[in-house]
Amino acid sequence: MRAAQFFISTLKEAPAEAELPSHKLMLRAGLIKRLASGLYSWMPMGLRVLRKVEAVVREEMNRAGSVELLMPSVQPAELWQESGRWEFYGKELLRMKDRHDRDFCYGPTHEEVVTDIVRKEINSYKQLPKNFFQVQTKFRDEVRPRFGVMRAREFVMKDAYSFHTDFDSLVETYNGMYQAYCNVFNRLGLKFRAVAADTGSIGGTGSHEFQVLADSGEDLIAYCPDSDYAANIELAEALAPAAPRAAATAAMQTVVTPNVKTIAQLVDFLKVDIRQTVKAVVVESDTDEPVLMMVRGDHELNEVKAEKIAGIKKPLTMATPAAIRDAFGAQPGSLGPVGFKGRVIADRTVAAMADMVVGANRDDEHLTGVNFGRDCAEAEVADIRNVVAGDPSPCGKGTLALCRGIEVGHVFQLRTKYAEPLSCNYLDRDGKLKPMEMGCYGIGVSRIVGAAIEQGHDERGIVFTDAMAPFTVVIVPMGYGRSELVRAAADKLHDELAALGIDVLLDDRDERPGVLLADSELLGIPHRVVIGERGLADGKVEYQGRRDASATAIDVAQIAAHLRASIAC
């Protein structure tokens, strides 16, 4: 492709609206153009990237045995009423009325439509399992669209749905799709983690999120660098310390701690190691009795874990100051287990502590040298804290690290969540009508582009992998318009690479060399060949990979072979 026949439109500065690096760079590089809040046009340069992602996703879906179809984007309300989501989905669902005043929505997802197709098309166990996918434009009317294509309202998604006679079959397909997703992100050259996840509003059981690692990610992930263990912080298990509880060495003593309300103040005031202190949180229970939860001073209570404990009120609710005073005789800031007659739950780490510093259950007083069994009863023990970096990994193979991620894929075991309300049944071998087991599998195709740039960029612009770059090679001629020699060499190399099936851009625009070089870096094109008269005089051109610190002179005769060898396939 020649730039003059294409459309390159770069900007020196990103519009003020953009916050994230990827959003700024996509606007500056002219990959996208804003139409309205959360609505972007994919400009020619950006569309090439989007299509490359789409092609990889499609290939891996085909390989995984999913069959492609295309459902309408506009969906009748009746199906959503059948599933119960017409009410449930809220304002994210873009609703509309047609000319006959009938209700429709712009599909944000297609469980209802695909289930409607399957209940009409499939009625016997002999036709199962089946797995369908589509690549489609979807719409979610986000409260606050932002980050460009990463949280746009209109976006491109690959969504797949599988149908099964039983759970074992669902798990088999789920595992196949999980592997296909790993293949997609590996092929695109992305650093990612598949993390165990809650199923959230879509319901069902069993789910993994695929997170592209990036500092700006909205999700916090715990992972083991020495294995493939990864989980959202909400789900990552904090193991009990390996060492047993040490013996008590100090007597329990009361210390007056005026105006000390926080762990930080306590540590500062008493000059103790924060790891000797205990944080007390009082929550409501299913009965009216408040429950004391204890985590080490430097740890955080994990509300998702705490809420799952039997007898604890859901959603997790903090006890009121009045209830706390009634039960403990003190205000928050001076609470502890000593003398408290109610239920006490200690985090696994706390359960292994000796000589603890805790609240005295008297305002402005704390106790030091507190030990379970001696000064207060042994507590119930549970994992109720967030993991921290350095915790032993639940996989047993090292210690956990934390990072941020951008969710680009999600696989769910929906079970019969949709099949039951929509009566998507099949006749089993035994002649009985049963609801189908169902899985669903989504990839944010357009979001991947943003996430990849979030992961791959530097101060000069985007750094695309070979698999995602709009062009794999850019030829930058120094003086295409004024040097016959340069023009002939550039044209020849362009045609040679194109004939090899390499996506090559010849930047024949009538711009200063500095502009062409800067644009090639801003656009993130992985391989660059600069052709100038001086080099040609010695039979050389300059090759530079996008991540290389400097250029290398290569023989003109060798450059095509050099590029071929450099490009990842």
Add this chain to the structure above:
Amino acid sequence: MRAAQFFISTLKEAPAEAELPSHKLMLRAGLIKRLASGLYSWMPMGLRVLRKVEAVVREEMNRAGSVELLMPSVQPAELWQESGRWEFYGKELLRMKDRHDRDFCYGPTHEEVVTDIVRKEINSYKQLPKNFFQVQTKFRDEVRPRFGVMRAREFVMKDAYSFHTDFDSLVETYNGMYQAYCNVFNRLGLKFRAVAADTGSIGGTGSHEFQVLADSGEDLIAYCPDSDYAANIELAEALAPAAPRAAATAAMQTVVTPNVKTIAQLVDFLKVDIRQTVKAVVVESDTDEPVLMMVRGDHELNEVKAEKIAGIKKPLTMATPAAIRDAFGAQPGSLGPVGFKGRVIADRTVAAMADMVVGANRDDEHLTGVNFGRDCAEAEVADIRNVVAGDPSPCGKGTLALCRGIEVGHVFQLRTKYAEPLSCNYLDRDGKLKPMEMGCYGIGVSRIVGAAIEQGHDERGIVFTDAMAPFTVVIVPMGYGRSELVRAAADKLHDELAALGIDVLLDDRDERPGVLLADSELLGIPHRVVIGERGLADGKVEYQGRRDASATAIDVAQIAAHLRASIAC
């Protein structure tokens, strides 16, 4: 592809909703599935066809120098208000409000959005011309959606838009796109005509429609079988007869014609040749004077042509009975030029008639032997009739034939219709700001599938061309599940063809041979190989093209080469 890993779902009978052959066959063959009125899912088999059309369109657009982008389907009302179409477009525009109560629509077309992009991106004559296209899902809220994908509400369209400094540049791109459209329809193997067309509601000047020829088409087309001349019936020119007017041979006579109101009754009553009679139509003018228009008895007035004549009221309006009696002294049924003092316009054919039979301007009386110049003044002469089959073609190369067509493409010269209201201007060489000239070019990608089936089907099902078929070759094994021999031969041929890059379907479903054979014909797969034990014993398989009356035995060793040679590339 193996059928067991794909999804085939055929029906014996089409649902009652379907009227046209293509709609019935698409439902029966399982290419599409209805979701709601005018909303269809493209099932796996149908999507393969749609994607093949899309790929050909994309290739030809790229070849024509159009650059692909992708604009949002949801568009803000503000842009449509700027162009004036928010009011004008009516109920076909699906409107919606987002969560912040702002107005949007689901784009039925993208002139506004692309013009907004171009006015922001392009400001100099140096950047022009530019030509952009996209392949996208669009929505038109049709009053009465019908004919399946041919008049669906949600559909896939390729729309392109070009921008220019001047009209010459527009015409050059227009001609290039016209040629690209011919390439698309030729490559798809469709019989089509490019016909001169009115620009209709989209406005502008200069337009051609691309019509796929089919008996069920909604549009009537006149074309010359001996050239590429074609025009919508509204625009096709009726030439003057080659022979000059004959001399008068009869005297004018009054005949009493009681209750004769129509040409058919007149011919029947007087036993004259219909080609001697003249039909009189009285229309309103810009002044209050009625105008008499005359076409030969067997011809039809063309209202589009009649309305274009200077002084005639637009839209064309028939004179009231009272006005006619005032001006002619008689009722419709007995009107004619003799004695009428007002404006008379004769069709070119009428102007060359002698010894005419016309109304006498007295109720229940006609005149025979009427001649211009002798019995009444010479009339104004104009082309005001529809052409009929056998008329000389305006191209001068033969006679016209009539046929019906389905519009699948349309190219327009929009000129500055959108550039002016949206201020899409450029700075010209002379330093002046000027509005851009603009063209737009649409292809109904999903409609093409219906139109192709309308053109290609027989009593057994669809007849796809090689270019559009979901699979080019189907292998039908007789007893895949019970004969090792058949299975091995079928598997081998499947793998061999797949390795050659041929789209092959191995129908390994556990169904009776009759079902497999019938499905292969219903699906319209162009090339079929039947493999059975009896044939294999002689080293033969049976080949049959979808249009062939019978099968041919081919050596197993030769079948792949035979298919390769049979498939159009």
